[in-house]
Amino acid sequence: MSQLQEEREIILGNENVDAFDFDEVREFVKGADEKLFISHHFETASKMLVQPRGGFPTYEKQFALYEFFVDAKVDVLPLTIDSNTRLNDYTTAKKMLRLSEANEVDMLNGYPLVNHGYRSTRKMMTHFNHPVSLRHGTPDARLLIEIAIASGIFEIEGGPITYLLPYSKNFPLDKAFLYWKYVERVCADYSTLNKPINRESFGPLTATLVPPSITIVIQLLEMLLSLEEGVKSFSISFSQQGSMTQDIVTAKVTRDLAKHYAAQIGCEDAVIHLVYHQWMGAFPTNRDSADQLINMSTVIASMCGADKIITKTREEAVGIPTKEANAQTVANTQYTLNILSGLPAVVDEQEEEILCAEVHAIMEAVFNDPADTLWRKVFNSIKNGIIDVPFSPHIINHNKMITIRDAHKNIRIIERGNVPIPDHCYRYEKSCCNLNKDTTDIVNDIIHDIGIMQ
Amino acid sequence: MNRLNARGRAEAPEFTTDITRDTPPAVGAFGIIRGCTRLNPWAMKIVTGVIGNDIHVVANRLMDLSLNARGYEVFNLGVNTYLEEFFDASVETGADVLLISSLNGEAEGWSRDVKPLKAKYKNLDDLVMMIGGNLTVGSGNATDIIPRYQNYGFDLVCHQVDLNTGLDMLEDYLREHKPS
Numbered sequence: 073m074s075q076l077q078e079e080r081e082i083i084l085g086n087e088n089v090d091a092f093d094f095d096e097v098r099e100f101v102k103g104a105d106e107k108l109f110i111s112h113h114f115e116t117a118s119k120m121l122v123q124p125r126g127g128f129p130t131y132e133k134q135f136a137l138y139e140f141f142v143d144a145k146v147d148v149l150p151l152t153i154d155s156n157t158r159l160n161d162y163t164t165a166k167k168m169l170r171l172s173e174a175n176e177v178d179m180l181n182g183y184p185l186v187n188h189g190y191r192s193t194r195k196m197m198t199h200f201n202h203p204v205s206l207r208h209g210t211p212d213a214r215l216l217i218e219i220a221i222a223s224g225i226f227e228i229e230g231g232p233i234t235y236l237l238p239y240s241k242n243f244p245l246d247k248a249f250l251y252w253k254y255v256e257r258v259c260a261d262y263s264t265l266n267k268p269i270n271r272e273s274f275g276p277l278t279a280t281l282v283p284p285s286i287t288i289v290i291q292l293l294e295m296l297l298s299l300e301e302g303v304k305s306f307s308i309s310f311s312q313q314g315s316m317t318q319d320i321v322t323a324k325v326t327r328d329l330a331k332h333y334a335a336q337i338g339c340e341d342a343v344i345h346l347v348y349h350q351w352m353g354a355f356p357t358n359r360d361s362a363d364q365l366i367n368m369s370t371v372i373a374s375m376c377g378a379d380k381i382i383t384k385t386r387e388e389a390v391g392i393p394t395k396e397a398n399a400q401t402v403a404n405t406q407y408t409l410n411i412l413s414g415l416p417a418v419v420d421e422q423e424e425e426i427l428c429a430e431v432h433a434i435m436e437a438v439f440n441d442p443a444d445t446l447w448r449k450v451f452n453s454i455k456n457g458i459i460d461v462p463f464s465p466h467i468i469n470h471n472k473m474i475t476i477r478d479a480h481k482n483i484r485i486i487e488r489g490n491v492p493i494p495d496h497c498y499r500y501e502k503s504c505c506n507l508n509k510d511t512t513d514i515v516n517d518i519i520h521d522i523g524i525m526q
Numbered sequence: 527m528n529r530l531n532a533r534g535r536a537e538a539p540e541f542t543t544d545i546t547r548d549t550p551p552a553v554g555a556f557g558i559i560r561g562c563t564r565l566n567p568w569a570m571k572i573v574t575g576v577i578g579n580d581i582h583v584v585a586n587r588l589m590d591l592s593l594n595a596r597g598y599e600v601f602n603l604g605v606n607t608y609l610e611e612f613f614d615a616s617v618e619t620g621a622d623v624l625l626i627s628s629l630n631g632e633a634e635g636w637s638r639d640v641k642p643l644k645a646k647y648k649n650l651d652d653l654v655m656m657i658g659g660n661l662t663v664g665s666g667n668a669t670d671i672i673p674r675y676q677n678y679g680f681d682l683v684c685h686q687v688d689l690n691t692g693l694d695m696l697e698d699y700l701r702e703h704k705p706s
Contacts, residue, residue: 241581241606280584465583465605474591511595512690515588519689522584 076257083214083254088162088186097222100194102265109267110148110203110227111305114345114379117147121380122405123205124398127152127182129172131192134183138200140399145406148380149200151225153208153216154182160212162186181392182208186215190222197224205229205272211236211243212251214258221262227270227307228259231294232447233454234274237464245454245468249447253301260302268305271298272347276311279352280463280522281475283483284313284322285430285493289459291326292333292435293450299339300446306342307380311349312369314481314524321423323348323376329431348378355388356526362386365525366401370408375415381405426497434458437492457490476514477521478504570622570700573615575603576659577636582629585659585689589627592693598623609636613647622704623654623696631663637678644679654700658684658692 084092106112113121124141127150128134138149156165165184172179185193185206197204205227206220213235217228232252236243259269273294275287291308298306308330313319323346330344350369356362363386373381383401385393437458441449453459457470464471472489484501485493493501509517572593576586583605590602601619603611616624626633637657644650657680661671668685675683682699684692 239581241604278583463583463587465581467604471587471590511592515592515595515689518588518591 076254076261079214079254080218080258084218086162086186086215088166089215089219090189090191092190092218092222097190098262098265100224101221101262104224104226104266105198105201106267107201108197108203108224108226109270110205111268111270111343113147113203114270114305114343120373120378120409121147122383122402122409123148123150123380124383124385124402125150125152125207126393126395126398127154127207129154129169129178129180129182129184131188131196133178135196137395137398138196138202140395141402142200142202144399144402146202146399146402148227149202149204150207151185151204151220152182153206153210154180154184155209156180157182157184157186157216158208158210160210160215178392185219185223190219193219193223203227209235209239209274211240211248214251214254217255217258221258221269226267227272228255229272229274230255231271231273232297233290233294233450233459234277237454237461237466237469238274238276238278239465241465242467245466246451249297249451252297253447256298256301256303259298260304263302263304268303268343270305270307270345271303272307273298273309275309275347276349276352277461278463279311281477281483281518282462283473283475283485284310284318284325284427285434285485286459286461286473286491288322288326288329288427288431289434289438290461292329292431293438293446295330295344296333296337297447297450299334299342300337304342305345307345307347309347309349309382311352312372313483314477314521315483316372316375317418317420317423317480318482319348319372320375320418321420321427323378324419325424325427325431329428333435345379346377347380347382348373348376349382350384351525352384354523354526355384357389359386362388363404367404367408370405371412374409374412375418426500429494430497433492433494433497458492460489460491474518476505476517477524481521481524569597569599570704571601571619572598572623572625573601573603573612573619573621574625574627575607575612576605577607577609577612577626577628578630578632579606580628580630580632581605585627585629588689589625592689593625596693596697609639609643613643613650616650616653617647621653623656623700625656625658625696628657628659628661631660633657633659633661634663634674637675637680640679654682654696654703655680656682656684656696658682658687661685 126137166187168179169184169187204225206225207229210216232248236248259271263269273291275291287310295306308326310322334342351365366384383405385397385401387393387397438449438453441452443449443452455468457472460470460473462473462475470489473491474487475483475485478484484504486502488498590600593600601615612624671685672683
């Protein structure tokens with residue numbers, strides 16, 4: 073028995089799993105309808121795929137949500153997981169699920185997939201026969217993704233960096249790398265049976281003034297960590313940044329460099345997709361303003377040529393959205409995509425060149441780390457601040473980089489910390505901003521720059 | 527470099543002078559030599575962080591920047607910090623000020639333990655205790671909240687006060703109670 077299979081049997085021996093049947097699950101994936109695979113839709117669709125967010129504790133409510141989504145002409149269904157499951161606390165999730173079922177009150181902020189199990193969840197997934205994307209935020213997602221794939225969920229979001237640095241203070245990063253290696257290997261293994269399982273990275277990170285160079289570097293590194301384990305279908309993503317030009321440039325550079333770095337490790341055969349998240353920062357409380365913001369995001373995603381868009385709702389500032397509001401965004405987004413045509417091609421060569429140079433310089437510094445494997449190089453680079461994510465709560469993050477917006481709302485680096493931003497790029501970034509202010513004013517600017525959409 | 531003006535605030539930072547520098551600077555963008563202490567009467571040691579199961583990191587980072595800019599030596603414990611960790615860090619660093627913040631409102635529950643816990647530490651009698659942020663779950667008004675927290679053992683209480691006003695209050699307090 074392979075080492076991976078041994079580990080899988082230990083993971084699936086968990087007391088919350090009801091007799092996992094490896095052979096039956098393999099047969100299911102092998103014979104699954106291609107419509108369940110998002111990789112198939114990426115291959116065949118002639119439009120941007122639309123995917124909302126959403127998860128409810130009970131089977132019935134999740135089912136009802138999907139009915140609303142399907143009526144609204146959804147392309148990809150989400151399955152958002154509750155926060156207890158994300159922290160591997162299946163006992164609390166189980167208790168809260170029982171309470172939710174008994175009282176008609178939602179005691180969880182998502183679907184506790186492990187407690188529901190794959191046998192019943194699969195019934196829902198095959199009933200709707202849509203591709204489903206697993207949305208979670210779990211540093212140790214080994215058990216969760218096993219149950220997801222066995223349920224017919226063939227897109228797995230997340231990664232060791234993007235699901236840790238924005239969400240956790242002290243979950244050990246080295247462990248996260250190893251847990252996600254398991255995820256990549258299981259996805260790669262199942263990908264040989266039918267259409268490939270798609271892996272997606274979570275580009276928004278903290279969604280708070282993260283400069284595009286840091287976003288792209290982390291996307292590329294998670295892509296490489298995934299491809300080197302044999303994954304054949306991967307989505308890189310980022311969220312709306314506040315400036316249309318910066319978004320378009322980011323999309324272009326991300327696509328070009330993803331191809332470049334995938335080829336460098338001999339993975340040209342992997343298919344790379346681009347995913348755009350509608351604004352992930354603080355939302356306006358006014359629902360009509362929120363609708364306008366959402367609509368604008370859709371236009372920018374089109375300008376970026378994204379393959380998939382992930383939507384927000386007009387209730388974002390208020391709390392967990394109702395299924396009605398959620399479905400309405402899907403319908404609105406489909407409408408906008410349908411009427412958008414004749415988009416101009418926007419190119420900003422100077423911005424592209426600067427961003428490319430920054431990404432290459434950081435990637436080179438990561439590769440030059442003396443460690444023997446890629447994940448260790450990345451780990452060391454985060455530890456010593458070569459990669460620095462603004463506003464990450466994690467203790468390993470360096471927190472030396474400082475960013476603000478320029479007059480066009482582009483995110484600019486005004487303090488690079490240990491991140492090896494080349495000097496000419498650093499000079500350019502700073503020259504875009506008015507820095508002749510005292511610190512109090514700069515801090516006030518940062519507060520303003522975080523809340524630009526409110 | 528680290529001069530403060532009459533309001534105790536750092537002079538304008540030298541953003542524009544390091545354009546030609548090749549290596550990452552030892553001086554932060556905000557004109558503060560990190561780790562350098564007591565260059566001026568107000569260069570005091572301050573321990574800060576967000577209390578409890580609270581992951582609101584943005585204000586915490588901005589506080590860190592602002593305190594550094596005002597010339598404090600800052601020991602930032604970040605989000606999700608428990609009361610013991612605050613006191614341990616205050617002892618370890620010999621802090622002059624402990625500044626606790628809370629955004630999700632759970633500070634009230636933790637604050638009840640401040641006095642008994644602080645009493646267990648031998649040498650924290652001179653520590654200036656400050657708390658700020660959203661100090662209650664739901665709505666409440668400052669006239670009720672402030673005396674309650676003062677009773678819990680805080681010298682300075684800022685409920686929904688903006689960052690710089692709060693830090694000005696701290697400076698006034700220190701000038702009055704801790705003359706150098």
